[in-house]
Amino acid sequence: MNRRSLLKWTSRIIGWTCALVVAIPGVSFITAPLRRRSSSGAITQRVAKLKNLRVGEPTQVAITGSRQDAWVHYDEEVVGRAWIVRETDDAVAPEATRVKAFSSVCPHLGCAVQFNAERGFNCPCHKAFFELTGQPVPDAQLGYKNPTPRQLDDLECQIVEDVESGEWWVEVKYQKFEYGLTTKVPRA
Ligand code: FES
Missing domain, CATH: 1.20.5 (Single alpha-helices involved in coiled-coils or other helix-helix interfaces)
Incomplete structure (x- = not known):
């Protein structure tokens, strides 16, 4: 060389x-x-003041939290939504008030479940319908097969008192679940 x-x-x-x-x-x-994992786990959050909820009138609330996508960390933004259903009125002591919370994600294929007084809980994508209890509306009542494989995904919730203001809040543990399954499986 x-x-x-x-x-x-x-x-x-x-x-x-x-x-x-x-x-x-x-x-x-x-x-x-x-x-890295692209979503955070369960988020426990105060979502609504009890005094603002009406019996039998579901209220949609936003869940905020941090999120990580492929390259960006987002500090505080809406990461999900839930429906809150108050079941007992002011005759019941705040701490004993019965409240249910449901994920707004349709268990069929993940669209956003809506509510209005005429139609109840409904999913516009493939016409799934749910009772206020979260149970699917029976096929016989709909006149066709309700496409949802399971009831709305209920979320853990409780009534808590704010020690400073003395106000009562609904606190929800928000979590995402796999859709398309007959059972409720938390998303990894
Ligand atoms: S995604 Fe809701 S009915 Fe299909």
Whole structure:
């Protein structure tokens, strides 16, 4: 090998080495978020003041929290929604008030479940209907097969008192569940 070839090969090897030194951490940095979990777990949150809820009139509430997508961390934003149904009125002591909470995610294929006085809980995507209890409306009543594989996903909730203001709040443990299954399975 003459001197010119030796110099050529030496400079090539130095160039490849430099490219690798830059590329490996770069590729690792870019792909690292894809290896992380993309959603947070359960979120426990006060979502509504008890005095603002009416018996039999579901109220939709937003759940806020931090979120991580492929490359960006979002601090506080809406990460889900829930329906709150108050079952007992002011004749019952606040701490004994019965309240139910449901995820607004349709158990069929994940669309957003809506509510209105005429139609009750309904999903506009494939026309699933649910009672105020979260149970599917029977096929015979609908006149077709209700597409939902299970009832609305109920969420743990409780009535808590704010020690400073003395106000009563509904506190919900929000969680996402797999849809399309007959049983309620938390999403990983
Ligand atoms: S996603 Fe709700 S009925 Fe299909």
